Amino acid sequence: MTLDSLETPVLTVDLDAVERNVARMQAYCEKHGLALRPHIKTHKSPAIARMQLQHGAHGVTCQKLGEAEVMAAAGIGSILVTFPLVGVRKAERAVELAQIVQLTLVGDSSIVAENLSAAFARAGQVVDFLVECDTGLGRTGVQTPEEAATLARLVDSLPGLRFGGLMTYPTVPESGPWLQAACEAIESGGLHVGCVSGGGGLPTFYSSHEVETITEIRPGTYAYGDRSYFAEGAMMLADCALRVRATVVSRPTENRAIIDAGSKTLSNDPVDAADESGYGLIVEYPQALIYTLSEEHGHVDVKCCADKPAIGEVITILPNHACGTVNLHDEVVIHKNGQHVARWPVTARGKVA
């Protein structure tokens, strides 16, 4: 069965490209002595996670506990949850999870540390805890190396927690001095910083090793690639594994084509690259611009296309942001060499809690 026989819209994944991407990132990490802990938020698929582990990743990263539960149920043995777990019920679920996987948690406040400590101590368990550091993004994370050291000391003093090191996202050049200062402040107090988890994401894709403090990276999008990575020159088009196959369903005017993929198929995520706009790259018509999305219609300006697509023509779109697009779909069609191989569920999709 070939891809041409698929109804549209449909999300497809080139498995050969994924294998190349996974092998390349693993080789990069081994060359630079970095541990690789891929973020599953991009694919949300236990099968792709297992491929990453088979190539040498030492565990996976999940953003939500619900995703981690899916990965644990699929037999993944080592999971880092990079989101602060707040509330008794979340802490209790983490305790349950830690009974079947090697779990590492994070936090940037005493409230989160004490919440987890109480639940793990009550269960007679101990869990690794990384202090999240804001080294430039302005999202979660303690704000200074001194705050990192203070929270590390608290974690070390709490029952049920074992201070494991530091975590940050993304890694930018200024992350290096920040993390170095935090490590020194913590180690001067006698604590050991076992892990400094960073990296992942543009623009430091494949240059995370330049921040020397880092021991582990957590890239996600590299497995599939997307238009943002392609437009930034970080990945080649042939290595971008993801496509939305869509059909031209209307040509109401000379310069307008309407396709059967809108924001509920592509997502409204913008392209994260300078000088680019629109909602995806149409591979067969790179001069075309998907200038707006209705929920189920993509509005395409084809005035710059020498040949213009006809009603019924199937086009393939490289989405702006892999993670946002995959998250809309219950399954992906996996192919090798254009042959439709299988439909794989996006198992961790929708596990927002």
Add this chain to the structure above:
Amino acid sequence: MTLDSLETPVLTVDLDAVERNVARMQAYCEKHGLALRPHIKTHKSPAIARMQLQHGAHGVTCQKLGEAEVMAAAGIGSILVTFPLVGVRKAERAVELAQIVQLTLVGDSSIVAENLSAAFARAGQVVDFLVECDTGLGRTGVQTPEEAATLARLVDSLPGLRFGGLMTYPTVPESGPWLQAACEAIESGGLHVGCVSGGGGLPTFYSSHEVETITEIRPGTYAYGDRSYFAEGAMMLADCALRVRATVVSRPTENRAIIDAGSKTLSNDPVDAADESGYGLIVEYPQALIYTLSEEHGHVDVKCCADKPAIGEVITILPNHACGTVNLHDEVVIHKNGQHVARWPVTARGKVA
């Protein structure tokens, strides 16, 4: 069980508010002699669709065939699919669907009409077909009343199709003369325009009757409401039934709060109202601004809040765009008077094809 016992993030629906909204729209339609065919794209729930029918709606509208199949399987008897069906497989699925429901289809080209005609004629069936008209949006639809008349004549001549009338979206003031001219051009040729389906959406919510040609309207968002409808003054806050319950998980700085709802929970859909920005209204902190979304983190500026939310506090967010938010969730928690009543699946979610 109360809503306070729910883990976050979670999407909740106030069923009493939905009933009020459904009853109000039905009363509006009956007052003005309009048939009501609600669009299910907002709720994607057979249970809410049945409520709309029980109040007097004469059928439902679906955007995709996959949604229509879900509604048919739930026993909904009359379905309009307002999306051009292209390709043999889509036409064959429409034939199957028409064997169990009263089906109406649309199109804006001879290609779509001939595709459907071939499949229905082969099956010995006849289906109602509306000519889609672009009366101002600039999306799908024939471009002039003359084109509408030409396509209507073609539809009338094709086996397997029965010309049923016209369809447009949204209805704007200029839609009136456009549709009137199309009706006259079609009826002067001896054809009868049985249905003129329009309305739905801002800004003509509750003023669709002013476009006199229209016989049926297809609103969707009215059942749940959202921040765009509230900000435009089209609905009261108490009638906006949808909330995302989220927890403050980090307070890294005095003016920044981070919540556990990002673009994969709220959607990146913008607010469709003048002078409004951000990614949802925090009901308890209307001065707060959700200024950016990561995939799982909402970034909130709380500098204008007199009291600022603490870590662990649960807040409720009115999403910018109900349809985009609901589409991210596998289920909604239904409540009456703050009591958690049930979890209802968003059954037609992800049925993009």
